[in-house]
Amino acid sequence: MYHDNDRMKVFNRRAMMLASGKAVLVGTLAARMYYLQVIEAEKYAMLAEDNRISTRLLAPPRGLILDRNGIAMAVNQHNYRVLLVPEQTPSIDYTLDALGRIIVLTESDRARIKKEAGRRRSFVPITVRENLSWEEVARTEVNAPDLPGLVIDVGQSRNYPLENLGAHILGYVAAVSEQDLTDDPLEQLPGFRIGKAGVEKIYDLALRGRHGTSRVEVNSVGRVIKEMDRDEGLPGADIHLTLDMRLQEYAAQRLGDESASVVVMDIHTGEVLVMASTPSFDPNAFNRGLTTEEWKELVNNPRSPLTNKAIAGTFAPGSTFKLVVALAAIEHNVISPDQTVFCPGHMSLGNAKFHCWKKGGHGSMNLVNAIKNSCDVYFYDVARRLGVDRIADMAKRFGLGSPTGIDLPGERAGIVPSRDWKRAALGQPWHPGETLVNGIGQGYCTATPLQLAVMTARLANGGLAVVPHVARERIIDKRAEPRSKPDWEGCGCSAKALTLVRQGMFAVSNEPGGTAFRARISQDGMWLSGKTGTAQVRRITMRERETGVRKNEDLPWKERDHALFVAYAPEEAPRYAIAVVVEHGGGGSAVAAPIARDVMIEVQKRERARLAGLSGEAR
Amino acid sequence: MLRPTSRLPARLGRTELSWRDKIWHINWSLVALLTVIAGIGFLNLYSAAGGSLEPWAMKSMIRFGMGMAILIGVALIDIRLWMRHSYGLYLLSMVLLVLVELKGTIGMGAQRWIDLGFIQLQPSEIMKIALILSLARYFHGATYQDVGRPLFLLPPLLMVLAPVALVLKQPDLGTAMMLMMTSGAIFFMAGVRLWKFAVILAAGLAAIPVAWQFLHDYQRRRVLVFLDPDQDPLGSGYHITQSKIALGSGGVFGKGFMDGTQSRLNFLPEKQTDFIFTMFGEEWGMVGGLVLLGLYVLLIGYGYAIALRCRSQFGRLVALGITTTFFLYFFINTAMVMGLVPVVGVPLPLISYGGTAMLSLLFGWGLVMSAYIHRDVTIGRRGSHED
Incomplete structure (x- = not known):
């Protein structure tokens, strides 16, 4: 048994060595925990909040433009849209087919919707059609039970009721282009329009108003869990013109x-x-989007409209x-x-x-x-x-x-x-x-x-x-x-x-x-x-x-x-x-x-x- | 508490123990400790499911129950029986590893388990135990002088390298490393000379560039991302970045049970398996994390005490090997989620959701318990009671 004693001694000594090694490693873990959870805690707490809270912008209504007697020259019109939430329908095709029997859906609309549905998360609504007439809205609403996943949404779009009267002074609004970008976060909103000419352009900032925000809690894929708070922002200022x-x-x-x-x-x-x-x-044509022919006609007219x-x-x-x-x-x-x-x-x-x-x-x-x-x-x-x-x-x-x-x-x-x-x-x-x-x-x-x-x-x-x-x-x-x-x-x-x-x-x-x-x-x-x-x-x-x-x-x-x-x-x-x-x-x-x-x-x-x-x- | 210098009743000196003696000598405080740790795991899984026993906590509890039964069963079996069947178990594990390798090749992908219907058996998990048993048996009969001879070390070295190669091929870097490190610990405890470790270490460092060539792309990426998580914050680096955010935002006292935003909103990946410690740290803070760390240290302390109390070299080596495996599990996992080591698929022992690891770990602790119950049994060279 002599060798057994030898082995005992070696074993005991080495057990101590191994244990001390492990103790060092455990110490490292504790130190790391201290580092992450005490020294760096604030930074990580902030990052966690960033993860959790997403700030969504709310677009304020654009200010009106009125003449000296209060006649409305530029107003905001309700823009009825049909949106499709892919996760709420068993089949996108089924819903679109059903919708196609109620309102006009072109092949290119369908192709675009399918493409977007493939790219986005299934709970993100996709615009099916914009600028619906009141009749189309009514027909869609009535048939809602047969149209799973469809939502009717009201947006705002700029409208000039006097059409070409005073158009040069009013100017028009259109989508934000690269060179128009400032640091106003509103410009990042999809579909946001800014003044491109006339009063719409020169008083654009006043007409825009201040953006509101809605802070929402989101999960890792961006789904909104709940709204935390909301700031409505300030609607754009109305502008009264001196024109009659x-x-x-x-x-x-x-x-x-x-x-x-x-x-x-x-x-x-x-x-x-x-x-x-x-x-x-x-100017309504600019908001709606001009066709190439329309644009050419405007530009090439010798009387320069x-x-x-x-x-x-x-x-x-x-x-x-x-x-x-x-x-x-x-x-x-x-x-x-x-x-x-x-x-x-x-x-x-x-x-x-x-x-x-x-x-x-x-x-x-x-x-x-x-x-x-x-x-x-x-x-x-x-x-x-x-x-x-x-x-x-x-x-x-x-x-x-x-x-x-x-x-x-x-x-x-x-x-x-x-x-x-x-x-x-x-x-x-x-x-x-x-x-x-x-x-x-x-x-x-x-x-x-x-x-x-x-x-x-x-x-x-x-x-x-x-x-x-x-x-x-x-x-x-x-x-x-x-x-x-x-x-x-x-x-x-x-x-x-x-x-x-x-x-x-x-x-x-x-x-x-x-x-x-x-x-x-x-x-x-x-x-x-x-x-x-x-x-x-x-x-x-x-x-x-x-x-x-x-x-x-x-x-x-x-x-x-x-x-x-x-x-x-x-x-x-x-x-x-x-x-x-x-x-x-x-x-x-x-x-x-x-x-x-x-x-x-x-x-x-x-x-x-x-x-x-x-x-x-x-x- | 364990009493290293407990009184020695005369009957414990005997080579045969009655069932009554055995049950009497089950170390219930060790069982309690395991249960406490597993209990923390159940709470965590309950929270991970958003306050529900389904789908994880209940299954995990059932598995823990089964595991405890296995632990007691294993503990009551005579340690000499385990010793006699070590090599057989080892061979069986090797066969299963090869089988998995063949099946995996046919299945066109990494397959690490065999489906037995009620459980998915991972041969590499069995190998972790079988290797410890075999090495312990091999070194049990060796004198300090034997261990000094290089030729004597060749068979156990091969015994280690064969399964390591197979596991690496699966590929399962985490398990391979654990097999090597556990074996290293046993070699070390058996008395292999220190300079040999130094040589192996130096050779290992020199081999890193060569080994790099054999790594899979995803493994290389993990290592690179570990070295610099910012290089890919939304891809491979996402896990570790989110994990650190969760831990760090927990602060000293945590966000409270079931209130971890990172885990509740799914920013934390694999929160019920490999990254469960992160979730625990987020909800219970540093205080909770240190308590859990303390419990693990206590458990490992038990393992050491049992090893030191064993009369037989086999018992000592088995107890220490299992303890070291357990230590490696918990150290690699926690170090990984804290961003100290690269991401490897190692669960947090007794807490992470996952059947095989839970059962094999409790099986291992059953062997430790067996070593405790049979601590005073002397064992001959081949597992008989005579020399």
Whole structure:
């Protein structure tokens, strides 16, 4: 048994060694437990919460857009959808077959549903069809017992009840694209739409509102176990516009099929009452999704229905530009009000000959008469005396050559040419002849209808630099505040100059022989004072002048003159300014002035009716 | 409690024990300890099923009952009988392992069990016990000098390597490692010289690059993910990441019974089997985890005490081998769920849901108990009472 004792000793010694080894390992386990459950506990507790709780976004209803009288321009419509929850039906095919007998289901719908069903977890609802009519909803509801797994769900979609009326101002909403992404979590929601143009775009953040959240407990495959809490968020702010949609409708009808624009604004407050641009489009189509053909048709239409011509169409202002030339002339004393210029029908500078629109000439013209008759020679001469830079300076003070700052996206600046501008833009020196052309609003000079309306408003309100707007409230970030009483700066133009020019405008519309006399307003207290403009878009050659200038009606549309008219009314106490531009419409006095007259009558009638209504209520 | 220096009644010196003596000497505190641990398991399975005995807790209780019956049965059988039949059991296990291998090949995939109808028999589980018994028998008759001879160590080495190779081929890395480590412990206790272990260890380390070539893709991935769980947080790393989150979020006192969010919401994989300790740790916190750890340590302490009290080398080696196997089960499992070792399929002993492991472990503890009851029986070289 001696060896047994040996073995005993070895065994006991080694048992101790093995046990100590195991003790070390157990110690490691305990230490690890301490590390995980005490030192790192907080981190892991947070990760466990992250696992468990999923935050779902709730989309707030988008703010409405209303006109100044509360007519709804953009609303949210219930969008009825049929959803399919695959796990609630014994067979997707069975349910779809049954549904197909009740509402229309295309083959591509079915293929898409099957594909999605294969990709997603079986409790995630799949959209079967959207934008169901009320009748389809009713039929589906009635047959619900035979349609296992189907759920009817109400979403919201944007709707523009006035369709193409005011579409350019409203803009439209569409799905979020890559470059629109900000850090607003709402943008991640499937089917979320953001403003892509117009008021929808510029006040998008205010209209969106603040997202709500619903915190739910989910299991490892994402199934919702229960809702923990809910924050409804804030609905989007409603936006009231300064526009009067009934006037807008009238103006749009009056423009008819022309490619044209009318802007009417309050000369004191800067409120834009009418901003029509024809032809227009139906913004609902963008929300619904355009077909390729529809899109091509919109884009390739030469009358560019997608462009808001009031702010993004730039036209040579033509004779309407003479108003700022006249202001500059008086202001810089290059001519006295009574001093006359003789118009023989043309003027020569160097070896170039500049024609007046009236072939035989106007004879002797002072400032007021030159405006009344729109005498080109008078303004050639005045422009020559002024030089292009002093004209540019005055034009800029009256709002030309830079965006007016209206609260709409996509506004263009137009061009007020000067020596510096030409050097910078074209790299060429200024030619003296160009000053003459510029003096009658031709050549490089361009302006938007809105700029022309602003110019007229500043003329009419005593030279105050009014800035136009379309939203009645001031919208800062997501809040709407009432606008403070306007306190415009002066344009830096003397009352004397303004009075003279306004006399000229009065004569244009209200004295026999004025270029817009035929388009005067004869109703008492509604008289308007205006200025016509006919902007030539092609060059008239010497040969054509000899054989006789072709009439507009004989030209292709693209080569016809632009017809322009700017005016303010009522004459005694000016309140509204208007600018009308009819692209390739012909003569300003024949085409644009009557439109302006009709719209201005309507505007003033509405105002009188409103006042009558107010006093009627007071009684 | 166990009393290492208990009084020695005269009749215990005898080589034959009556049934009455045997039953009298069953170590009831060991039985109680096993029951407490298994009880924790039932509670856990009840919680894992969301507060229901079905589908796991009830079945596990029935298996534990069967297991206890086997334990008592095994304990009452004379330890010399076990010794005499060790090699036979070993051969039977080998045959079953080969059979499983053949069936598995035909079945086009890893198959580790044979269906006996009422239970799915895993030959590798039987082998764990058979190998311990065989090695204990082999070393029982060896003197310290015998063990020093390299040639003497060759047969037991082959005895180990043959089943290890078969199990590796299944492939079941976890079981193969456990077989090797348990055998290593027995070699160590039998008195194999320490320098030989050093050589084997060095050779083993050198062989790692070679062994890497033979690993299956999923095994390699497990090792790589263990080394850096973040490289695949939603794939293979998901298990271990979620497991650590569950444990860590349990904190010191846990989230409360049946309130573990990770397990209740199914973020925790295999919460009723291999990852049951995680769930326990999430619901009972570090305090609960340490109590369970303490119970296991206590159980292993019992095993050591019994081994040290045995007169026969066979009894000592068997008790220590089983204890070590048990230790390896619980250590590998807990270390795995805590992210200390790679994920290998080793259950938490007596707690994880799973029939074969429960039965084979209790069978093993039956052998330990038998060694305890027959602690003073002297055993001859071949299992007779004479030398």
